[in-house]
Amino acid sequence: MATVTLRGVRKSFGGMEIIHGVDLDIDDNELTVFVGPSGCGKSTLLRLIAGLEDITSGEMTIDGVRVNDLPPKERGISMVFQSYALYPHMSVYDNMAFGLKLANGSKDAIDAKVREAARILQIENLLTRKPRELSGGQRQRVAIGRAIVREPKVFLFDEPLSNLDAALRVQMRIELAKLKEDLSATMVYVTHDQVEAMTLANKIVVLRAGHVEQVGSPLELYHHPRNLFVAGFIGSPKMNFLETVASDIGRDTATVKIPGGGTMAVPARTAGMAPGAKVTLGVRPEHLVPGEEGDSVMEGRVFVVERLGGETYCHVRVDGGQSVVIRTGGDSPVNPGEQVRIGVPAATCHLFDRDGIALDRVERHPLADLDMPRSATG
Amino acid sequence: MQARRIAGRVLFYLLAAAIIVYTVFPFYWAIVSSLKAGSALFQVEFWPANPAWDNYAGVFRGQPFARNILNSVVVSVAVVALSLFLALTASYALGRVQFRGRGTLLMVVLGVSMFPQVAVLSGMFELIRWLGLYNNLMGLILSYMIFTLPFTVWVLTTFMRELPKELEEAAIVDGASPWVIITRVFLPLMGPALATTGLLAFIAAWNEFLFALTFTLSNDMRTVPVAIALITGTSQFELPWGNIMAASVIVTVPLLVLVMIFQRKIVSGLTAGAVKG
Numbered sequence: 001m002a003t004v005t006l007r008g009v010r011k012s013f014g015g016m017e018i019i020h021g022v023d024l025d026i027d028d029n030e031l032t033v034f035v036g037p038s039g040c041g042k043s044t045l046l047r048l049i050a051g052l053e054d055i056t057s058g059e060m061t062i063d064g065v066r067v068n069d070l071p072p073k074e075r076g077i078s079m080v081f082q083s084y085a086l087y088p089h090m091s092v093y094d095n096m097a098f099g100l101k102l103a104n105g106s107k108d109a110i111d112a113k114v115r116e117a118a119r120i121l122q123i124e125n126l127l128t129r130k131p132r133e134l135s136g137g138q139r140q141r142v143a144i145g146r147a148i149v150r151e152p153k154v155f156l157f158d159e160p161l162s163n164l165d166a167a168l169r170v171q172m173r174i175e176l177a178k179l180k181e182d183l184s185a186t187m188v189y190v191t192h193d194q195v196e197a198m199t200l201a202n203k204i205v206v207l208r209a210g211h212v213e214q215v216g217s218p219l220e221l222y223h224h225p226r227n228l229f230v231a232g233f234i235g236s237p238k239m240n241f242l243e244t245v246a247s248d249i250g251r252d253t254a255t256v257k258i259p260g261g262g263t264m265a266v267p268a269r270t271a272g273m274a275p276g277a278k279v280t281l282g283v284r285p286e287h288l289v290p291g292e293e294g295d296s297v298m299e300g301r302v303f304v305v306e307r308l309g310g311e312t313y314c315h316v317r318v319d320g321g322q323s324v325v326i327r328t329g330g331d332s333p334v335n336p337g338e339q340v341r342i343g344v345p346a347a348t349c350h351l352f353d354r355d356g357i358a359l360d361r362v363e364r365h366p367l368a369d370l371d372m373p374r375s376a377t378g
Numbered sequence: 379m380q381a382r383r384i385a386g387r388v389l390f391y392l393l394a395a396a397i398i399v400y401t402v403f404p405f406y407w408a409i410v411s412s413l414k415a416g417s418a419l420f421q422v423e424f425w426p427a428n429p430a431w432d433n434y435a436g437v438f439r440g441q442p443f444a445r446n447i448l449n450s451v452v453v454s455v456a457v458v459a460l461s462l463f464l465a466l467t468a469s470y471a472l473g474r475v476q477f478r479g480r481g482t483l484l485m486v487v488l489g490v491s492m493f494p495q496v497a498v499l500s501g502m503f504e505l506i507r508w509l510g511l512y513n514n515l516m517g518l519i520l521s522y523m524i525f526t527l528p529f530t531v532w533v534l535t536t537f538m539r540e541l542p543k544e545l546e547e548a549a550i551v552d553g554a555s556p557w558v559i560i561t562r563v564f565l566p567l568m569g570p571a572l573a574t575t576g577l578l579a580f581i582a583a584w585n586e587f588l589f590a591l592t593f594t595l596s597n598d599m600r601t602v603p604v605a606i607a608l609i610t611g612t613s614q615f616e617l618p619w620g621n622i623m624a625a626s627v628i629v630t631v632p633l634l635v636l637v638m639i640f641q642r643k644i645v646s647g648l649t650a651g652a653v654k655g
Contacts, residue, residue, distance in 0.1 A: 052547050073553030085544035089566040098562075099552030150552075 002063035002076065002153035002186050003028050004049060009058035011041075011048055018044050020210040021058065026154075027203070031180050031187040035197040036207035036233070043158055045207070046190045050156050051075050063153050073103075076153035080160045084143040086131040092118075093127040096146045110149075117148040120182065137168045148183070157189040161196060173199060194234060198222070206230050216368075223365035228356035231282050237313055239350070240288070240324040242281045246351075249273045252362050254351055256281055260319040264296035264344060268351045269360040279359075280352040285313065287348035288326040290334070294343025300324070302338050316340060405630065412623035419619055433624035437609075442597055443625065446605040450584055450629070453515055453601055457522045457583040458576045464523075465530035465575070466568070470560050472531070473538035474546065484535065491528035495588050498524065506593050513595040521589045526579040537571040538564065573643035577636060584633060602629045 004026035011019040019041050026032045034042035047053045049060065051072035060067050067075045078099075086095050093114055100110040118124045121141040131139055140160060147155055160176075161169045177200055180187060191197055197204050198218045206213040206221065206229070214226040218234075225231035225239075232238045248255035253265045256279060266281070273279075288294075300318035310330045317323050326342055334340060351359040411419060415430035437443050471477075472484055502521055511517030541564060549563045565572075587603040594600050600608070606625045609618060 050551060052550065072551045077551070079548070079551045081544040081548060083542060083544050085542065085548035087545065087548075087563055098549075098554075102553045102558060146548075146552075 003061075004154055004186065004188070005059075005061045006049075007059045009045075009048060009060060010056045011044055011053060012056045017056075018210050019048070019055075022210075022212055024205060024212065024215065026186065026188060028186055029184055030202040031189060031200055032203045032205060033197040033201035034188065034190045034205050034207055035192065035194060036213075038192060039209075040207040041210040042190045042192075042207050046079075046156055046158055046188060049075075049154070049188060050077055050079050052079075073099075077156055078147035078150040078152040079156040079158065080140075080143045080147050082159040082162055084131075084139045084163070086139060086142055086146075088131055091128050091130060092123065092134070092142050092145075095131065095142055096149050099146070099150050113149045113151075114145075117145040120148065120179070121145050136164050137172060140164065140172060144179070153186065155183075155185055155187040157187065159190055159192070162191070162193070176200060194236065198234070204234075206233060219365065220368040223368045224358070224361060225282075225350065226358055228280060228282070228352050228358075231350060231352070231358065235284055237285050237325045237327070239282045239284045241352075242283075242318075242322055242324070244279060244281050246270075246273060246277045246279050247275060249275050249277075254279065254359070256351070258296050258298055258344065259322060260297070260299050262296045262298075264346050264349075266346050266349045266351055267362040269362065273353070273359070278354045280356070282350035282352060283324075283344060283348060285325040285327040287345060288324070289343040289345065290314075290326065290328050290332070291341060291343055293345075295346035296344045298324070298342045298344060300340060300342065302334055302336050302340055305334060305336055314340070316342065318342070405627075408623045408626050408630075411619055412627050414620055430620075433620040434628070436618075436621050437625045437628065441605060441609065443602075443605060445598055446600050446602050447629065449515060449599065450601040450603075451632075453518045453522065454580050454583040456515075456519045457526055458580045460519065461523055461526040461530045461579045462572055462576050465527060465534045466560060466565070466572075468531050469534035469538045470556065470564070473535045484532070487528050487531050491525060495525070499588065499592060502589070503592060512593060513599050515599065517593045518586075518590060518601065521593065522583045522586060526582055530575045530579055533575045534568065534571055537568055541567060570643045573640045577640055580636065581633060584629070 004024075006022050006024040009019060009022045009024075010017060022045065034045055036042050044053065048055050049062075051067065051070060055068060062075055062077070072079075087098065090098065096114045096117060097110050100113060105113075114127075115124070118127055121144060123138065123141050123145060126134060126138060126142070131142065134142065140163075143160070161172050164172060173196055180200070189196075189200060201218055203215060204218055204221055205215050208229055214221060214230045216224070221230055221234045225234060228241065232241070242259060244256045244258065246254045246256050247263060249270050250265070252269065253267050254270050254273060255263050255265045258264050258281070298318045300316040300323075302314050302316050303323070304315040306313040306315075307330070312328045312330055312332045312334070314326050314328060314332070314334055315323055316326060324342070328334065350361070353359060410423070410426060412433050413426045413429040413431070414421075415432055418426060418428075418430075472480060502524075506512050506517040506521065509517070509520075511520065545563060546559055549559045554563065585603055586601070587607070590601045590604045591607075594604065597605075602625070606622055606629070609622050609625060
């Protein structure tokens with residue numbers, strides 16, 4: 001399989017620069033996810049790798065070969081599209097065999113490859129059908145099958161699950177994770193769904209407005225977001241941000257004011273900070289605890305309660321007018337209008353300076369640097 | 379309520395009947411007239427008492443009408459084939475490839491169809507003569523494409539634009555060249571559009587009169603509309619209505635058959651363009 005490298009890759013459409021100099025290494029046999037809000041350039045970046053768009057400047061290599069000027073078919077890639085893009089007039093078999101036929105493969109070799117891909121994807125009984133006779137999930141499999149038979153160096157997925165309904169999406173997500181292990185291939189996957197990103201990726205690339213905001217393993221992004229954008233984008237519900245002031249700076253702690261008048265010492269690398277600096281305190285809803293426990297306590301009035309059954313999200317307006325979300329158990333008896341106290345464990349808090357850049361946390365999270373296997377192999 | 383509904387029904391069917399009579403009557407009249415011999419033409423009957431098939435045989439006597447039909451078929455089929463081929467390839471460029479002046483080019487193509495035939499007739503005549511195509515079916519084929527190409531190009535371009543972009547990109551990733559994309563991916567999907575535009579082009583070419591009259595000289599090179607117009611009787615004072623009507627019926631039948639065959643596809647072709655924009 002293969003690595004993909006991007007060096008200073010830029011893309012402009014008619015004078016408008018969409019991708020602003022991206023440097024990226026996509027490692028062999030890894031599933032890399034591009035994630036970001038719509039319009040961030042993630043699909044464009046994928047299309048640049050595919051060769052469906054030409055890069056304006058910079059350099060791109062696939063498997064060590066400079067591919068800037070190579071057409072898609074010579075890049076050794078295959079792509080799965082959001083709408084599947086199956087050829088409507090061809091049977092499933094012909095859909096999968098089309099590319100191989102164009103490459104003048106021998107009939108027996110094509111047949112063997114198509115049947116092998118069909119076996120892997122469990123669509124052997126559908127080979128004679130037309131795409132319009134298939135369900136969404138089946139079409140998705142055929143689209144993946146069409147990608148597999150080409151035996152590409154790199155698989156490209158452009159939001160492949162976003163056309164499926166919720167239940168099917170979860171199922172296909174699990175199958176994709178298994179498939180990834182079976183094929184042991186280099187994959188690039190574009191999605192706006194952070195659950196897909198977190199569950200499938202070996203490495204996540206967070207993009208915003210054509211810039212790479214952060215690259216890292218899913219848990220690295222979760223536990224060590226580099227800036228406010230990544231902190232807010234990864235995790236659901238999103239991280240609470242409270243604007244406050246660092247009243248005292250220690251060697252590895254910053255004492256910040258919290259709503260309601262209290263203070264709290266948050267461990268963080270504070271080099272370069274001065275007392276009185278404006279900071280943003282970030283804490284995830286799942287880390288806040290109802291009640292008095294924690295290194296500091298905020299008080300506020302509940303204004304919305306979202307009950308999901310297994311868990312409950314309480315939206316609380318704390319003293320000072322800022323609102324925070326706190327995740328509690330599904331059986332939490334809290335009601336809108338109630339006054340609640342929220343404990344804030346200092347060790348789970350993130351600090352961001354006035355430019356939105358995260359202060360390094362004192363301790364690395366033990367799982368942040370592990371490349372965990374995504375599913376059991378064998 | 380009941381009475382109003384019945385009245386509405388009755389009105390609806392009356393209107394439908396009126397439209398049917400209006401559209402079908404001329405053809406019915408032609409058939410009836412073609413079955414009458416001599417002075418029977420001047421009797422008003424719903425159906426001739428003694429249908430005479432003599433007129434049909436008569437058409438093929440006195441002039442090379444079989445040859446004329448063959449000419450029409452050759453010209454029309456060639457016009458349809460060439461128009462569709464050129465329009466299909468042009469529509470890929472106009473509908474799928476980004477280039478400067480694309481909109482202008484489309485407007486120019488449309489603009490060509492603005493000129494009345496009479497306006498281009500003399501210029502076209504010079505051109506045909508210069509090319510050495512006077513009194514030659516090639517000359518007709520060439521000149522007919524003036525009015526078939528604008529609408530075939532436009533309809534196919536519109537249709538081509540509606541085809542999903544990802545389909546083309548999937549084919550590109552599969553290693554397809556533009557030619558393969560057009561012929562093996564898009565062409566099979568454009569059946570309705572091709573049937574519709576092809577049929578319209580066929581009808582236009584089949585019925586064309588002015589160019590056919592101007593650019594041909596000998597009886598052997600004429601197409602049917604001209605041949606019918608030039609059918610003469612035994613004397614200069616007799617207009618052989620029976621023969622003319624018989625000839626008209628003969629040349630209308632192929633069109634009817636074609637429309638019947640492609641009926642379904644035409645409907646889906648016309649609405650596909652309309653609904654999707």
